[in-house]
Amino acid sequence: xxxxxxxxxxxxxxxxxxxxxxxxxxxxxxxxxxxxxxxxxxxxxxxxxxxxxxxxxxxxxxxxxxxxxxxxxxxxxxxxxxxxxxxxxxxxxxxxxxxxxxxxxxxxxxxxxxxxx
Amino acid sequence: xxxxxxxxxxxxxxxxxxxxxxxxxxxxxxxxxxxxxxxxxxxxxxxxxxxxxxxxxxxxxxxxxxxxxxxxxxxxxxxxxxxxxxxxxxxxxxxxxxxxxxxxxxxxxxxxxxxxxxxxxxxxxxxxxxxxxxxxxxxxxxxxxxxxxxxxxxxxxxxxxxxxxxxxxxxxxxxxxxxxxxxxxxxxxxxxxxxxxxxxxxxxxxxxxxxxxxxxxxxxxxxxxxxxxxxxxxxxxxxxxxxxxxxxxxxxxxxxxxxxxxxxxxxxxxxxxxxxxxxxxxxxxxxxxxxxxxxxxxxxxxxxxxxxxxxxxxxxxxxxxxxxxxxxxx
Numbered sequence: 001x002x003x004x005x006x007x008x009x010x011x012x013x014x015x016x017x018x019x020x021x022x023x024x025x026x027x028x029x030x031x032x033x034x035x036x037x038x039x040x041x042x043x044x045x046x047x048x049x050x051x052x053x054x055x056x057x058x059x060x061x062x063x064x065x066x067x068x069x070x071x072x073x074x075x076x077x078x079x080x081x082x083x084x085x086x087x088x089x090x091x092x093x094x095x096x097x098x099x100x101x102x103x104x105x106x107x108x109x110x111x112x113x114x115x116x117x
Numbered sequence: 118x119x120x121x122x123x124x125x126x127x128x129x130x131x132x133x134x135x136x137x138x139x140x141x142x143x144x145x146x147x148x149x150x151x152x153x154x155x156x157x158x159x160x161x162x163x164x165x166x167x168x169x170x171x172x173x174x175x176x177x178x179x180x181x182x183x184x185x186x187x188x189x190x191x192x193x194x195x196x197x198x199x200x201x202x203x204x205x206x207x208x209x210x211x212x213x214x215x216x217x218x219x220x221x222x223x224x225x226x227x228x229x230x231x232x233x234x235x236x237x238x239x240x241x242x243x244x245x246x247x248x249x250x251x252x253x254x255x256x257x258x259x260x261x262x263x264x265x266x267x268x269x270x271x272x273x274x275x276x277x278x279x280x281x282x283x284x285x286x287x288x289x290x291x292x293x294x295x296x297x298x299x300x301x302x303x304x305x306x307x308x309x310x311x312x313x314x315x316x317x318x319x320x321x322x323x324x325x326x327x328x329x330x331x332x333x334x335x336x337x338x339x340x341x342x343x344x345x346x347x348x349x350x351x352x353x354x355x356x357x358x359x360x361x362x363x364x365x366x367x368x369x370x371x372x373x374x375x376x377x378x379x380x381x382x383x384x385x386x387x388x389x390x391x392x393x394x395x396x397x398x399x400x401x402x403x404x405x406x407x408x409x410x411x412x413x414x415x416x417x418x419x420x421x422x423x424x425x426x427x428x429x430x431x432x433x434x435x436x437x438x439x440x441x442x443x444x445x446x447x
Binding site: 079081082095 | 210211214218
């Protein structure tokens with residue numbers, strides 16, 4: 001990863017893009033859902049994370065979901081089926097003793113591979 | 118097998134598939150009895166199945182051990198219907214991990230399932246060996262003839278009983294929650310020539326607890342058990358009659374939908390033992406006037422056991438249940 005300091009304008013543009021991505025993810029999730037708790041109450045949280053599981057951006061949804069996903073990612077890291085991520089994998093995870101907020105909050109995690117990394 | 122036929126993952130059987138199935142509304146006897154089914158392909162053609170079922174210690178129900186005070190079938194734990202644990206020879210590791218993470222007795226559950234797989238695989242292999250030795254057509258013809266033979270003997274025995282309606286009534290103490298509210302049980306055995314109808318109409322409505330009986334997997338089987346043990350008892354019979362499908366064919370079982378012997382989905386139906394054994398006793402009682410020398414005395418129709426579960430000071434989980442005094446049949 002490059003250590004270059006970006007100029008403030010580019011940085012702000014990327015920050016806005018990340019913010020929009022998280023918001024879009026949240027919108028898709030609640031607009032496509034069917035249950036009253038997700039569709040109407042927006043009991044959800046969505047975002048992007050780096051490979052160290054740092055939160056890069058998050059949707060403005062339910063306060064208690066913001067910040068919970070890195071715990072899921074660490075829990076998945078301990079339990080991942082087969083031990084490695086492959087392109088096309090989708091993980092489902094809700095174990096409260098492996099980082100989930102509580103069992104009804106089901107996490108869905110998809111790895112992002114860019115140029116095979 | 119019929120329940121799996123309705124629900125089979127992907128809709129088709131492949132060589133190397135292993136199905137796990139325990140859904141009480143798709144034919145399972147009750148949810149802790151997990152069925153393992155392996156298809157038998159002979160020279161590329163599906164010719165049958167090797168299957169077994171066994172009662173597991175813990176499938177992740179609301180509480181450890183056998184359970185009664187639960188609102189619906191979902192509280193019984195993990196439910197599988199036509200689910201492939203192996204597909205074309207490859208184990209679904211996600212499902213295998215899921216089984217382990219959803220049982221209080223994960224090691225026993227997984228190891229017992231492995232034992233079931235070994236048993237079913239052996240059956241499939243032996244069936245293939247039998248076909249290698251005698252030929253596919255001979256074996257399939259023999260199995261058909263043997264089923265027909267058993268059916269014929271069963272029908273002869275039934276014919277010896279005078280036609281008529283034979284009735285008996287009894288009760289169960291309660292549903293495990295509404296204490297001392299008795300549940301009526303009514304049995305009518307109709308002998309009609311060479312066939313039998315066991316009619317449980319008039320028995321209690323389904324109850325709000327897990328004290329209902331899965332119809333396909335337990336009510337029907339309990340009635341088969343009563344009639345088979347009465348008319349085809351291996352100990353007293355002068356001829357050897359193979360235990361196969363033929364013995365079920367002359368028996369029809371009726372229990373109205375919504376009754377304790379045929380609950381509506383999603384009623385819980387996990388603790389079904391005593392009701393089945395009470396029905397068996399009442400079938401005997403009903404037939405006592407016409408089969409006085411064959412009828413055995415009633416059983417207690419109950420099962421007593423201690424269930425325990427907890428964490429040892431060492432952090433290890435301990436779990437078990439020990440049947441203490443078993444009478445009747447499982």
